[in-house]
Amino acid sequence: MKIRNSSNEIISKYWLYFGQLFNIGLLLYFKYVNFFIENINNLLVEIGFDQSLQSLSLIVPLGISFFTFQNIGYLIDVYNEECEPSKNWLEFSIYVIYFPKILSGPIERSYHFLPQLSQNRNFDPILFADGLRQILWGLFAKVVIAENCAFLANPIFNNPAGSNSIELFSGAFFYAIQLYADFAGYSNMAIGISKLLGIQLSKNFSTPYFKTNIADFWRSWHMTLTNWMMDYIFTPLSFTLRKRKKYGLIISIITTFILVGFWHGANWTFIVYGFLHGVYFLPLVLSKDKLSSVKSKTNTKTGILYYLKMFALFILVMLTAVIFNSRSLDHALIFYGELFKSVSLDNLMYLFQPNTLLTIGLIGFFLMIEWVNKKHLHDFEISRWSTLIRWCFYILIFCTILLFGRSSNSFIYFQF
Known part of the structure; x- marks a missing residue:
């Protein structure tokens, strides 16, 4: 006032x-x-x-x-x-x-x-049902996908020096999926619970691992934080430095993402994580006049080049997430140092262990559903399906949670 x-x-x-x-x-x-x-x-x-x-x-x-x-x-x-x-x-x-x-x-x-x-809020059965669906999908993402990934990734990150290259690469992969499933799962549950109360919260994730450039990735990852940083940090900073043209834009982007990293926690690992993501924007900035013009053709093109770009971006984000999950920069350097050592055929046996195969199968199912719903309001929007198929799917998800879900004490982002 x-x-x-x-x-x-x-x-x-x-x-x-x-x-x-x-x-x-x-x-x-x-x-x-x-x-x-x-x-x-x-x-x-x-x-x-x-x-x-x-x-x-x-x-x-x-x-x-x-x-x-x-x-x-x-x-x-x-x-x-x-x-x-x-x-x-x-x-x-x-x-x-x-x-x-x-x-x-x-x-x-x-x-x-x-x-x-x-404003007055009246009971909306459609919104209520959609909230329940979103809660169910968020719970599945958390206790089935994130926790099974954590079960495999945590021992590898705790002792990178004692793991081989295949295990380390797998650990980085499982942690990248864990981080997404954990946080997106929480967001889906929070949004779903709020829908039960008649209040709409903002969308926070939009299938970021299906994007083909780093700009689109951050438009789809932790969207409310990205939008906040763009509006209140990047925009005024880039306006102040507009006379420096692309150099001012580069400074604005890297500064913004350093703050994004530092927002996550008081550790140099988060600062370096943010800095690297800012650096990843440089090829886009140097090839475009305006950052806002950088948009992937995800809605119109799904050819070989699209999938190659999507895969390359995921690998880049996955390897950078190693720093995000490391106790210190030294710990991250040990992980990277061991990761790129030679691979023997004996190392490949890790991929065929029962827990590894099960988790990979669950991840495949999880990503398939998200791919089907990537153009919809949220990741589990199946209200357009017939009633019988829909209820069979609900039962399948519920049984999967009971059979393969793991207990958890917290969410990753509770520490932030």
Whole structure:
């Protein structure tokens, strides 16, 4: 209210900056202060100081990375008059801490979420049924796909030096699928639960592993975070650096993706992960006048070249995810070092072990369903099928969860 009701532009900007600094300060203090202390201590040791700063014992608030970004976006949208300031503290509190999304998103925009709270909501059986379908598919992705992949990938990542090249490549593959199935599964369940309550959350994934260039991949992966970063970081930064033309665009992209990586956690692995994804944009930027013009022809072309590009992009993203899942950069370097050693025929036996074959089969089924639904609103939109086939499919998914699902204590993105 202070931003919108201020008597002049200067005071309005003051309240905007104050709100932004307050939210960013909370995020930096609770999530990153020990990271900075650790790196300052390392620097002090390097230059010969014996004393060091004491790390803090902090309890990080649930979902702080998500709700601080929502709050910052809300303040900017109010300032830019893209949404009206909320006058109802209960509605605004629900917007911030709405339980399906608080732990792992989606990162909702105020102009999309708040109006849904103030309008009357009537029971919609079609929306309710679609929510149940999305919950079922999200549960399948999590407990069947993600957890079976984790069962195979975790031992390999925990001891890369004791694994052969085939195992390491398989571990990287299973982790890439795990990361997607885990987070997309959570998003589907969160969106589905919200549909039961008559509230629509934003779509967060759109079959990213079926894309053919890195720009389309990030338009489809963690879409609400990507859109937030594009609107509030990349766009103003690229506008500021517009006189530097492509160099300014490159700086803007890499800076944005370094922040995307750093948003995930206080570790140099996330920073390098974000930096590399920013670097992957360089061929597109150098060959195009505008980043917005970079679009794949996924809806019109599915020839050999399309599949080769899709496969190459997946391998690139998969190998980069090794850094994302490593405890440190040294750990990632050990993984890469062992990965590219020579392969013997004995190593191939790993691929024919029962657990490996089962997981590969389940992944194939999972990706097949997503491929069929890649042009629809979500990954399990089968309402157009006949009733008999639909219910047979529900029973199949439910039985697969009971037979092959594994228990889990958490989701990957809960740590972020």
